[in-house]
Amino acid sequence: MADGPQFRVAETSDGELLLDFMQAYYAFDGHGYDREKARAAVIELLQNPNCGRAWLILDGDSPVGYAVLCFGYSLEWLGRDAFVDEFYLREEYRGRGWGKKSMTFLEDAARGLGVRTLHLEVMEGNSAALHLYETIGFHKHQSAFLSKKNAPILRHVTIEWTSA
Numbered sequence: 001m002a003d004g005p006q007f008r009v010a011e012t013s014d015g016e017l018l019l020d021f022m023q024a025y026y027a028f029d030g031h032g033y034d035r036e037k038a039r040a041a042v043i044e045l046l047q048n049p050n051c052g053r054a055w056l057i058l059d060g061d062s063p064v065g066y067a068v069l070c071f072g073y074s075l076e077w078l079g080r081d082a083f084v085d086e087f088y089l090r091e092e093y094r095g096r097g098w099g100k101k102s103m104t105f106l107e108d109a110a111r112g113l114g115v116r117t118l119h120l121e122v123m124e125g126n127s128a129a130l131h132l133y134e135t136i137g138f139h140k141h142q143s144a145f146l147s148k149k150n151a152p153i154l155r156h157v158t159i160e161w162t163s164a
Contacts, residue, residue: 001093002059004101007109010054010066012046015039018054021066025088029123045070052082053109057089057102065089065098067106069115077117082110084120099132107136121145 010018019035019042026033045051050071057065068086073079084106089098110118120138122130134140 001096005064005093005098005105006058006060007055007067007102007105008058010046010056012043014054014056015042015046017056017063018042018046018066021063021088022086024090025086028088029126052085053113054086055105055109057093057098059093064093065102067102069106069110069113069118071113071115074117079116080114081117081119082113082115084118087120094128099129100136103132103136 019038022038022042023033023035025031042054045054045068052068052070054066054068056063057067065088066086067084067088069082070085072081072083074081084103087099087102087106089102107118118138120133122133
């Protein structure tokens with residue numbers, strides 16, 4: 001294991017690997033997972049830089065996790081903001097400083113992309129993640145995070161990636 005993570009922007013050829021990481025992350029966090037629906041969203045993200053960015057987290061040349069920023073714009077936050085939509089490290093890399101180093105990388109990358117404010121969500125009961133995020137300066141709000149699906153889920157994708 002290296003002393004710290006390296007990062008590489010995910011490309012369309014990394015799609016299946018991202019889906020594998022998503023499946024592991026969703027199982028860990030207790031989310032439902034539908035690979036085909038996720039595939040459509042991953043392809044859109046990887047092919048449309050206006051949506052955001054995805055990075056693979058590497059130990060040398062070996063992928064050990066991933067992180068995704070999704071872009072938005074907010075009057076309240078005075079400009080471009082981003083949601084740390086997904087952040088996952090394999091279990092053996094947790095508690096070793098890799099999470100903190102990865103978040104520092106994401107903050108720097110976001111700043112370079114013109115992002116003024118970062119947001120993220122932590123599942124109830126994930127005290128380790130909450131502690132990490134509070135330690136590096138994220139704050140809880142006195143508001144509730146609500147969601148509502150507003151459009152049909154992407155079902156058909158005309159562009160496919162090839163596995164390496």
